[in-house]
Amino acid sequence: MSFADLGLSDELLRAVVESGYTEPTPIQAQAIPPVLMMKDLIGIAQTGTGKTASFVLPMIDILAHGRSRARMPRSLILEPTRELAAQVAENFEKYGKYHKLNMALLIGGVNMGEQVAALEKGVDVLIATPGRLMDLFQRGKILLTGCSLLVIDEADRMLDMGFIPDIEEICTKLPAQRQTLLFSATMPAPIKKLADKFLSNPKQIEVSRPASTNLSIDQSLVETSSRAKRETLRNLLRSETVSTAIIFSNRKTTVRDLASSLARHGFKAGQIHGDMEQPERLRELDRFKGGEINILVASDVAARGLDIKGVSHVFNFDVPWHPDDYVHRVGRTGRGGATGTAITLVTPEDAEAIAAIEKLTGAPLPRRPRAAGTDAPSEEGTAAPRERRDRRRDKAPREDMARADRAERPERADRQERAVPPAREARRDDRRPRRDDRRDRQDDGPDDGWNGPVPSFLTVGFTN
Numbered sequence: 001m002s003f004a005d006l007g008l009s010d011e012l013l014r015a016v017v018e019s020g021y022t023e024p025t026p027i028q029a030q031a032i033p034p035v036l037m038m039k040d041l042i043g044i045a046q047t048g049t050g051k052t053a054s055f056v057l058p059m060i061d062i063l064a065h066g067r068s069r070a071r072m073p074r075s076l077i078l079e080p081t082r083e084l085a086a087q088v089a090e091n092f093e094k095y096g097k098y099h100k101l102n103m104a105l106l107i108g109g110v111n112m113g114e115q116v117a118a119l120e121k122g123v124d125v126l127i128a129t130p131g132r133l134m135d136l137f138q139r140g141k142i143l144l145t146g147c148s149l150l151v152i153d154e155a156d157r158m159l160d161m162g163f164i165p166d167i168e169e170i171c172t173k174l175p176a177q178r179q180t181l182l183f184s185a186t187m188p189a190p191i192k193k194l195a196d197k198f199l200s201n202p203k204q205i206e207v208s209r210p211a212s213t214n215l216s217i218d219q220s221l222v223e224t225s226s227r228a229k230r231e232t233l234r235n236l237l238r239s240e241t242v243s244t245a246i247i248f249s250n251r252k253t254t255v256r257d258l259a260s261s262l263a264r265h266g267f268k269a270g271q272i273h274g275d276m277e278q279p280e281r282l283r284e285l286d287r288f289k290g291g292e293i294n295i296l297v298a299s300d301v302a303a304r305g306l307d308i309k310g311v312s313h314v315f316n317f318d319v320p321w322h323p324d325d326y327v328h329r330v331g332r333t334g335r336g337g338a339t340g341t342a343i344t345l346v347t348p349e350d351a352e353a354i355a356a357i358e359k360l361t362g363a364p365l366p367r368r369p370r371a372a373g374t375d376a377p378s379e380e381g382t383a384a385p386r387e388r389r390d391r392r393r394d395k396a397p398r399e400d401m402a403r404a405d406r407a408e409r410p411e412r413a414d415r416q417e418r419a420v421p422p423a424r425e426a427r428r429d430d431r432r433p434r435r436d437d438r439r440d441r442q443d444d445g446p447d448d449g450w451n452g453p454v455p456s457f458l459t460v461g462f463t464n
Contacts, residue, residue, distance in 0.1 A: 006032045009061050011098035016057070019094055025050035026207040032058050035181060040202035042195055043183040046331055049207060052307065055151050055181050056091045059125065062149065064099050068122035072146035073104070076174070077127045078167060080157040082107040082278055083285070085127050087307055088153070092125055101125060106132045109278030116141050130158070130166035137173070144173045155184040155191045156324055164190060171198045185331070186324050217314075217334040219342045220368040221354065226347050230261055233317060236343060237267065237295070244288070245313040247297045248329045250321060258317060259297040269295040300325055307335060316344035319353045323360040343368075 003016050003024055024032070027045040034041055035058035045051050059075060068074055079085040089105045096103075104118040106128035115132075119142055126133075126147075136142045150171070158164060180199050184191055195202065224232040237245070249255050252273040259271035270284045270293040288296045289308055300320070311333045320326050326344075333340025344365070346354055358364050 001029055003057075007036055008032070008057060009064065012057060012060055012095060015095045015097055021053075025054075027051055027205065028054045028057070030205045030207065031055065034203045035059075035179075036061065038062075038179050040179060040199045041181045042199065042202045042204040043181070044185070044187055044204070044206045045183070046185050046327055051183050052088060052091055052153070053095070055153075055183065056088065056095055059149065059151070060092070060096045060099055060101065063101055063124045066124075068102055068124045069146060070122050071119050071141065072143045073119070073123040073126035074146060075125050075149040075151075076133075076144065076147045076170075077125065077151040077153060078133070078158070078163075078170070079127060079129055080154050080161055080163060081301055082109060082129060083272075083281065083301070084154065085129055086282065088127050092127075103127065106136060107278065108132050112136070130163045130170065133170065134166055137170075144170070145175060147174050147178065149179045149181075150174060151181045151183070152194075153183050155182055155194070156186045156188060157328070159188060159190055160322065160324070164194060167194070168197075185327055216338065217330055217340045217342050219330060219344075219365055221344050221346045221365050222368055224345050224347060226349070229317065229345055229347070230258070232345060233258075233315060234262070234265055234267075236315065237262075240313060240341065240343075242294070243312040244294045244308075244310055245296070245315060246308075246311055246329075246332050247295065247315040247317050248320070249297065249299060250318040252299055254318065255297050255299050262295060262297070267295055268293040269297055271297045272301070273299040274301045300329070308332070309335070310338075311335070312340060314340065314342040316342070319344060319346060319350040319357075321353070323353075323356045326357045327361070 001024065002022065003013055006024060006029065008016070027043060027049045031041060031043050031054035035055060043051060043054060055077075063074055066074060077085075077088055079088060085105060085107050089103060092101070092103050101124040102118075102122055103125040104115060104123040104127070106115050106126065108129060108131060112132075112135075116136070119126075119136075133142070137144070152158070152167060158167060180202070182191075182195050182199060182202070222232060222236065233247070247258065249258060252275050255271050255273045259269050262269035270287055272281050272284045276284070284293075284296070285308075287293050297317075314330050314333045316326070316329060320329060330340075330342035333342060344354075354365065
């Protein structure tokens with residue numbers, strides 16, 4: 001099957017071919033026709049399967065007919081993170097270059113004035129994160145009554161980030177008669193409840209079992225210890241044929257420290273995490289995409305939806321806290337039918353988290369032997385045992401000397417006592433007065449009243 005068989009317009013097909021794609025992925029082949037038929041849709045697919053294009057492509061053709069009005073977007077796409085929203089915008093620019101569609105991006109960390117100005121001109125496609133959208137709505141800068149198409153992307157991630165109440169409120173402000181598309185890699189109960197509430201007779205598509213991982217990704221675990229994690233990672237980066245890699249960590253502080261450590265060891269590493277301003281994040285992504293750096297250390301803010309071609313490896317420096325995050329992390333490699341490698345560093349403390357991941361994905365993760373050199377102790381580690389051996393070797397002679405010294409100590413003490421002159425002992429005793437003596441010197445007798453000069457008026461007598 002080709003894209004031409006899906007009913008897309010000639011202009012759109014031309015843009016797809018120029019982007020280097022000839023055949024649709026399974027999710028695209030199943031999702032595009034019903035979307036073009038204006039049906040509600042639930043799409044369940046792991047990341048890296050072309051999920052974004054499965055709604056971007058038909059939306060472009062649907063919105064090609066019609067006209068936008070100021071502050072009233074014709075369609076709305078909700079994304080959980082700024083990076084994913086920006087990436088969807090790139091897809092619209094790439095595939096919609098032969099269509100005259102106006103697009104606006106509403107995300108945090110960017111000047112709100114420019115976003116309001118774009119809304120004033122009229123928008124066909126509005127791509128937004130829930131927080132910024134609600135902010136502008138409450139300021140009266142946007143109306144959603146003209147929105148006829150809603151896309152909720154990465155719904156399970158929205159659930160993790162606590163956006164479901166915002167999404168429910170947004171849905172109540174949209175027209176009742178609309179087309180709604182919901183995409184998710186997993187389908188927990190709250191997402192199912194959300195779909196039942198706001199979708200009308202949706203067509204459900206599952207290109208793989210929910211929460212499964214891409215079969216084209218070689219996944220494995222490498223056992224290590226907490227103290228040896230960084231050394232294990234460096235050895236893996238050197239031993240594997242890594243062209244580009246994303247390394248995930250659970251904490252932002254770990255991301256910063258790990259990126260700095262890798263840079264000190266000669267790796268071309270960058271970082272991306274939630275504490276960075278949006279321009280900094282985009283700059284790091286551009287460096288990674290452009291080849292200036294080939295290793296990107298990231299927190300889970302970057303785990304979902306980043307579509308970067310040619311990522312050969314994903315390393316989980318930390319086992320993710322939530323099993324669903326594992327699916328999204330490893331989905332950064334092996335995208336679009338390509339193969340990839342995902343390696344997770346595990347310590348004995350991670351046993352419960354690994355068991356939860358294996359339960360979710362329904363398959364055990366194979367263990368691989370440690371990378372070459374990870375078992376070799378460091379110079380500091382070899383120096384310490386050597387010093388201990390030297391100390392043990394010298395211990396016996398020192399103990400003998402100590403015993404001889406203890407035997408001689410009483411005799412030396414006796415000699416020293418006899419050597420002290422009697423006068424010196426007396427001076428030593430008299431050097432500091434006893435506490436009783438001090439008390440006696442300070443005590444001037446009983447307090448019988450005034451002991452100073454008697455005033456003259458007291459000497460005046462009284463006569464009868």
